[in-house]
Amino acid sequence: MPNKIKKIGVLTSGGDSPGMNAAIRSVVRTCAYHDIECVGIYRGYEGLMEGDFKAMDARSVKGIINKGGTILKSARSKEFRTKEGRQQAYNKLIEANVGGLVIIGGDGSFTGGLIFNQEFDFPVMGIPGTIDNDIFGTSHTLGFDTALNTVVDAIDKIRDTASSHNRLFFIEVMGRDVGHIALNTGIAGGAEEILIPEEDLGLDRLVESLNKSRKSGKTSSIVIVAEGDKIGKNIFELKDYVDENMEGYDVRVSVLGHMQRGGAPSCFDRVLASRMGVKAVESLLESKTNYMVGLLNNKIELTPLDNAIKGKTKINLELLRVSDIMST
Amino acid sequence: MPNKIKKIGVLTSGGDSPGMNAAIRSVVRTCAYHDIECVGIYRGYEGLMEGDFKAMDARSVKGIINKGGTILKSARSKEFRTKEGRQQAYNKLIEANVGGLVIIGGDGSFTGGLIFNQEFDFPVMGIPGTIDNDIFGTSHTLGFDTALNTVVDAIDKIRDTASSHNRLFFIEVMGRDVGHIALNTGIAGGAEEILIPEEDLGLDRLVESLNKSRKSGKTSSIVIVAEGDKIGKNIFELKDYVDENMEGYDVRVSVLGHMQRGGAPSCFDRVLASRMGVKAVESLLESKTNYMVGLLNNKIELTPLDNAIKGKTKINLELLRVSDIMST
Amino acid sequence: MPNKIKKIGVLTSGGDSPGMNAAIRSVVRTCAYHDIECVGIYRGYEGLMEGDFKAMDARSVKGIINKGGTILKSARSKEFRTKEGRQQAYNKLIEANVGGLVIIGGDGSFTGGLIFNQEFDFPVMGIPGTIDNDIFGTSHTLGFDTALNTVVDAIDKIRDTASSHNRLFFIEVMGRDVGHIALNTGIAGGAEEILIPEEDLGLDRLVESLNKSRKSGKTSSIVIVAEGDKIGKNIFELKDYVDENMEGYDVRVSVLGHMQRGGAPSCFDRVLASRMGVKAVESLLESKTNYMVGLLNNKIELTPLDNAIKGKTKINLELLRVSDIMST
Amino acid sequence: MPNKIKKIGVLTSGGDSPGMNAAIRSVVRTCAYHDIECVGIYRGYEGLMEGDFKAMDARSVKGIINKGGTILKSARSKEFRTKEGRQQAYNKLIEANVGGLVIIGGDGSFTGGLIFNQEFDFPVMGIPGTIDNDIFGTSHTLGFDTALNTVVDAIDKIRDTASSHNRLFFIEVMGRDVGHIALNTGIAGGAEEILIPEEDLGLDRLVESLNKSRKSGKTSSIVIVAEGDKIGKNIFELKDYVDENMEGYDVRVSVLGHMQRGGAPSCFDRVLASRMGVKAVESLLESKTNYMVGLLNNKIELTPLDNAIKGKTKINLELLRVSDIMST
Incomplete structure (x- = not known):
């Protein structure tokens, strides 16, 4: 039986998108609501390997719901693609007593998270943050x-x-x-x-x-x-x-x-981010791992990370037809 | 067997909402695409009873997709609630050779349309336009x-x-x-x-x-x-x-x-309006009547007008909970 | 001969207005540019009396130029209207080695500053921050x-x-x-x-x-x-x-x-705030006191605080006439 | 003694800028206010040569004050640079009984207008419309x-x-x-x-x-x-x-x-356009010609077109210094 998680880490990775800050805020406040600790991890997997962590409570994320970009900053990391890099990241998490990880990013970031889980059996949960809306398992990515x-x-x-x-x-x-x-x-x-x-x-x-x-x-x-x-x-x-x-x-x-x-996130993205953060944290607390949180038919649902990475979104053919008619 | 519709009328009724113009544009252009005529009816049911119609082609609706309000104007009509008023409206439609009506408005407007259909067997189709999102049969009303x-x-x-x-x-x-x-x-x-x-x-x-x-x-x-x-x-x-x-x-x-x-409609409302207009016209052309066009699970679907009027939207309980957690 | 100022304090007072943050940033960076220290004083005259000061360097004001409101917060203070209150404020400034004060606010705030100067011979400089544009000595107040x-x-x-x-x-x-x-x-x-x-x-x-x-x-x-x-x-x-x-x-x-x-300040207000902050600090460094910095004929000029407080802005009669003609 | 002007023409020329529509509206309404006629001239000097004129009254310019671009459209014309082209334009104006011309545009457009005046002694008045703010005789061009x-x-x-x-x-x-x-x-x-x-x-x-x-x-x-x-x-x-x-x-x-x-003009540009339109029309009615209307020290003033064309705007050295200090 897994130990109950007492501290969760959250990071943003890959290209930034509006709504990432709202998602960070939601992760942090959901932790506070459930009386568990939360650490923000800076610069994605780079900061994860370096142990660049900062304890965050409900007040730390005040006034960020309407800000574009990510207060945790983002980066792409070559080193995390190596076994040594990931080992180092694992060590830092264990040292800091972190028991689960919320990854806000795109499919590249999810791939890293999935490999990390497979190697160290460390619980991870994904939140799709990218403006491109190119991730399977959600009708809308954060920022789209x-x-x-x-x-x-x-x-x-x-x-x-x-x-x-x-x-x-x-x-x-x-x-x-x-x-x-x-x-x-x-x-x-x-x-x-x-x-x-x-x-x-x-x-x-x-x-x-x-x-x-x-x-x-x-x-x-x-x-x-x-x-x-x-x-x-x-x-x-x-x-x-x-x-x-x-x-x-x-x-x-x-x-x-x-x-x-960039830019202040729309109402839709702020609400979506808030919902996704809640679901991501509560899923980790229910001992789930390797899922991405997504919006399917207006409900927040889980999709296995593996599917989210491999699946392809499809273009809506009805929209192509509507476009054609509208340019009459 | 009903005669094939050769001309469609479109009106906006009740409180205005952003996206109504985009819906008018879509109705007009879908008519043009299918080589049938279209008339804009001014001031809702008031203009319908007075025969305040204007022929519209694809160019008539140029440059309005991003405008708030409604170029056809809107009004509330007491007279249309009387049998005489509706008879007069029917006469005007027949005179003008209009064979179907697209009503953009809220449930009050739909009720008028439904009674009108029941009395004169005149084909009507509803598009939900109101910022309140209080109409059953669509996850999003136009303007919300x-x-x-x-x-x-x-x-x-x-x-x-x-x-x-x-x-x-x-x-x-x-x-x-x-x-x-x-x-x-x-x-x-x-x-x-x-x-x-x-x-x-x-x-x-x-x-x-x-x-x-x-x-x-x-x-x-x-x-x-x-x-x-x-x-x-x-x-x-x-x-x-x-x-x-x-x-x-x-x-x-x-x-x-x-x-x-007011205000320029969001991307979401413009796309939704465009999709709804296509569906409303094409449904009339397929001899359907008494439906409202709505968005259900990201698809454009038909809901009987009767249900749209009587049904109640429900508040999303998950959102209440999210709100509660976020204010931690 | 007055001692050369080595530290300047800045506060915002009265109703907030967009551009106050940009003005704070400018005051802080102009101090940094001239190699003198700067302290932010919280909640206007309240914080001044309480010694609620925070040292600020060029990096402290990063990312605030486009934010509405004031990071130093604002308040109205009854106590500062008393001699005792002002004595306390003076003591705090002397303790902290602050040699000059930039007051961002409206005419009420300037009146307080002027009395303070007269009692303690403490150098003060005003920046007009209010959306109402009701201050004599500047064609535009910050936020208007x-x-x-x-x-x-x-x-x-x-x-x-x-x-x-x-x-x-x-x-x-x-x-x-x-x-x-x-x-x-x-x-x-x-x-x-x-x-x-x-x-x-x-x-x-x-x-x-x-x-x-x-x-x-x-x-x-x-x-x-x-x-x-x-x-x-x-x-x-x-x-x-x-x-x-x-x-x-x-x-x-x-x-x-x-x-x-509220809201992100316009380009005009950001540039104006930046110019005013520079002038306010440099005027203090030139041993000037009891002036308000203002925009007159597109140039940054000084107006004695006394005039700024007593003078009245006039409505532009030409605009009244233009309004009349436009509503033809 | 010149005949009193009974009809004024207005055109937009060169690159468009936000506020041009507000200026057109102002010209039209100022004409209406003074009970003289107004014609809109399409596509700048092209439409002038072709006689592409449209009578405009106060209601014709309804709802355009907040629209970017120009409802009269703009173009660059090679033919107007020839004597023949300008002769043709003159003929069209005389035929239509137009007695004065308001040119909204940049210095290229003003040059055309000045030559036109010199050849045919036809009254012209310029309004500076360009986002670049590169015209002498006004602190702000329309759209800047x-x-x-x-x-x-x-x-x-x-x-x-x-x-x-x-x-x-x-x-x-x-x-x-x-x-x-x-x-x-x-x-x-x-x-x-x-x-x-x-x-x-x-x-x-x-x-x-x-x-x-x-x-x-x-x-x-x-x-x-x-x-x-x-x-x-x-x-x-x-x-x-x-x-x-x-x-x-x-x-x-x-x-x-x-x-x-593009985009809806700012409050500043709308007010400026309204003021400039009034001044341009009333100056023509006072038998003035060959001036540009501009904003100097917050007042609307006239500058000879010749100076407006030849003069150079200067960069504000104070702003360069402020920029330098702000990037500390």
């Missing part, structure tokens, strides 16, 4: 909803100037392997066309689509391009292609970049 | 998500000044019969306590909760109060009660009011 | 610009719902004695009429103005009312008056309240 | 204040992720020839260093500054770079330089791009 609003706000601004000048804009949004941000913000931003990694639209259809839109009387257009779009051209090459092959367009490019990762 | 972000943004601002002065704030948010806005924004805004219509917390517990929070070292506090809270005191009476019965508090009141209904 | 944007954002939202329902809204904004917020936001929000403390419009003209606007084809209207408007009726009485004396209006009231004091 | 807030909001978001990962960010903001946006947003965004066209900082000082900041304990840094910075390297070359010549930095680049031109 906030990033959508940030992107849509930027598209609205660009549309002001696009309409004033009858221009065509290619706007690049985050999403190397998945098109969730592109698809949702494309619909919400009234885009003419949306290029995503999951679907090879082909340049021909892009051209056709722009021509159709021009004929229908539109004088300005916006095309949303995910970083990893399938056409295999980057956004500047797309611009050049249109410049060379189509007449009468004044084409501009905007790469939204890192601002997509 | 946007209102949550508006409220949370206001709470964040008030918290700045509350913290600077060590004050207790009672903040009133919308929700006469339901506490969805209060519960979600209370969690997201880091509220000490949340008073909702569904739960009789009682003044004693409020006092106890504030005392506990004071002892735990908090110097400022926020209490979110839904308009229709169960304690049966309005927000100014609550302030007076605390002023008279508790020591050492500097209490302030803020009633957020009508700004909660 | 931010509050204007907050109010205008709220008016924009209310206008969405006003237009959708053809309603008349009375919106109350801050300003007990001065109408600067009302006048600027009224113009920027497209208000029909603006009621300010400086001008007795009279109910008759309000009625006339609304009637004219109605005849000109406007279906919704917004009237901005400063807290201290001259008509001598509060906003709810205004509503009742219109309800009783005018036909065909659906009148609503919204009191914006304390959210006007 | 809004762009500052847009940029600062983006920097705040990027700082969230920069702090979480201990990164160095180079952020490019608009300003080919002038550093006003860079300098103000750099101070407001808490930048380590600001690179502007007016000052050749040199790579050495940049390196030195970053090293100093690193030693002082800063773990993340932001450098703001104006498009036309004097170092003569573009932002990607700067990144490469630091990557190659400095150790231990994780450097990222973000180019904010066209979103800087």
Whole structure:
């Protein structure tokens, strides 16, 4: 029988996302609620190996629910990929009397956590924090909803100037392997066309689509391009292609970049983070391990970390169709 | 066998909410996509009875997806509650060759639509537009998500000044019969306590909760109060009660009011509106009637209007518990 | 000859305003730049009397430039109005070796500072921090610009719902004695009429103005009312008056309240705060005392505290006329 | 003696900026107030030559004060640079009985207007609309204040992720020839260093500054770079330089791009636009011509167009010093 956990550690790892602080706050306060101790671990697995821990109580996480980024900071760690690194991390946890670990991050971070568990039988629980929404086992990752609003706000601004000048804009949004941000913000931003990694639209259809839109009387257009779009051209090459092959367009490019990762989390992300933190801590206290906490059909559910890592999210085909109809 | 619908009318009714314009746009463009005509009906049932219609094509709804309010305007109509009023409305629709009606509004508007259908066998389809999220058959009404972000943004601002002065704030948010806005924004805004219509917390517990929070070292506090809270005191009476019965508090009141209904819709509400509009039109084209389009488990589904009107949404008990833990 | 100052204290007093943190940061960093020490004094004159001081270096004020409120907190102090209170404050400053004081606040706070200087010959310098813009000697107080944007954002939202329902809204904004917020936001929000403390419009003209606007084809209207408007009726009485004396209006009231004091400061307020902090510290280092730092014709200038306290700001008559023309 | 003007035309030209719509609204309503006619001219000088005019009354400009972009659209015209083009434009104005022209745009647009006046003795009046604030004769161009807030909001978001990962960010903001946006947003965004066209900082000082900041304990840094910075390297070359010549930095680049031109105008820009529109129309009615309306020491003043075009704005040296002190 496992000893009852008396202290839980929490860390953030990988790319940061809005809502991570709200999740840290929730983990810390849920520990306080259940009268167990909590330590914040700085700089992800780096700080874990170095024992860069700080005791946190309910008041330590005051005033952070609305802050972007992560007060625990994040980092990517090569050393934790070695057995020695993980051994060192384990030693630090044991020394500090920590009995369970909440990992807020993406699938790379979860993989590290799973290996760590398998080697040392140390209880771990994952909370999906990334704006890309590319993790299986949850309809929404932490930060996704906030990033959508940030992107849509930027598209609205660009549309002001696009309409004033009858221009065509290619706007690049985050999403190397998945098109969730592109698809949702494309619909919400009234885009003419949306290029995503999951679907090879082909340049021909892009051209056709722009021509159709021009004929229908539109004088300005916006095309949303995910970083990893399938056409295999980057956004500047797309611009050049249109410049060379189509007449009468004044084409501009905007790469939204890192601002997509920041900002005060939306209400949705704050509530989601609060719910996930509670579930993660209480699951550890129930002696569960190797799960990711996720939102499925509006309920907080557990998915085995293994599935979360290996599973693939699917693009919502209904949204693709809606996008198509909306650009009529 | 019903004749195939060749023209669809769309109206907005009841209180307005962010996303109504995006839904109108979607209805109009889905009609265009299917090569059928569309008319916008002004001022809800008032304009329906007066024949205040305007033909709309895909270009008519350009540039409105990000606008709050409703370009078709809204109104409440007494006359439509009479048989004569509805007969007149029917005549206007037949004259204009309209074969189906999309009603964007709340349950009062749906009731009108349902009676209208029963009397004249006229096809109607509902889209739930209200910030209160009080309609059965959809996890989210149009505008709810946007209102949550508006409220949370206001709470964040008030918290700045509350913290600077060590004050207790009672903040009133919308929700006469339901506490969805209060519960979600209370969690997201880091509220000490949340008073909702569904739960009789009682003044004693409020006092106890504030005392506990004071002892735990908090110097400022926020209490979110839904308009229709169960304690049966309005927000100014609550302030007076605390002023008279508790020591050492500097209490302030803020009633957020009508700004909660406005603003550019969030990405979520724009996408939801776009999906709902497609489904509403296509359902009418499939000869369906008397349904409300809703979001259930992230899918767009139909719920009989009758159920949507009679059913009650339930407060999420898990959220109440999360709120409790977070205010540790 | 006065001893050269080696340590400066900074405090915030009175109502908080966005930009106070940016001003604190500037004071602290300017001290660091000139290699002198700096202490933050908590809760205004309360903390000054209690010796609630904290040494601050350049890193202490990291990450606060964009935060509303004041990290030093603010308070109103009765005790500091007594000779004993001020003597105690003086003792604490001398004990801590503080040689000059920067007071960020409004005219009440400056009055306290001036008396303190006169009694103990202690160098003081004022920075005008209040959203009301009611201080003589500066075209802009810290927080005024931010509050204007907050109010205008709220008016924009209310206008969405006003237009959708053809309603008349009375919106109350801050300003007990001065109408600067009302006048600027009224113009920027497209208000029909603006009621300010400086001008007795009279109910008759309000009625006339609304009637004219109605005849000109406007279906919704917004009237901005400063807290201290001259008509001598509060906003709810205004509503009742219109309800009783005018036909065909659906009148609503919204009191914006304390959210006007919070929020991330605008670019303007951050830059202004940074400039003012530099000037305040460097003026103390030049052995100046009893001045307020202000913005005059886009330059940072000194005004004797005495003038700042006694002088009155004037409403810009040109703006009144512009407002009149805009509501054509 | 000139005939009294009975109709005024208004156009927007060059790059669009937030506040242009508010200025159009003001021109139209000031005409209505003085009982003279007004026509909107589409697509700048292009529409002027084509006679693409539309009569506008007070109600035509309803609901646009808070919209970015320009409802009259903007364009750059080669043909207007020819005598024939301008002759055609003159003919169209005479045909339409237009007696004066308000040009909202930048110095290129003003040059066109001035030549036009010199050739045809046609009254013209300029309103400075550009986010760059690069026009002599006004402390603020229309859109500058809004762009500052847009940029600062983006920097705040990027700082969230920069702090979480201990990164160095180079952020490019608009300003080919002038550093006003860079300098103000750099101070407001808490930048380590600001690179502007007016000052050749040199790579050495940049390196030195970053090293100093690193030693002082800063773990993340932001450098703001104006498009036309004097170092003569573009932002990607700067990144490469630091990557190659400095150790231990994780450097990222973000180019904010066209979103800087859009968005709802700030309160300041709306009020400024309203004031400028009144002055422009009333100056034409007083038979003045060839002036630009500007803000000087918080008053609306006229500057001869010739001076506005030839004069250069100067960078505020005080701000450079403040920036230096703030990055202590």
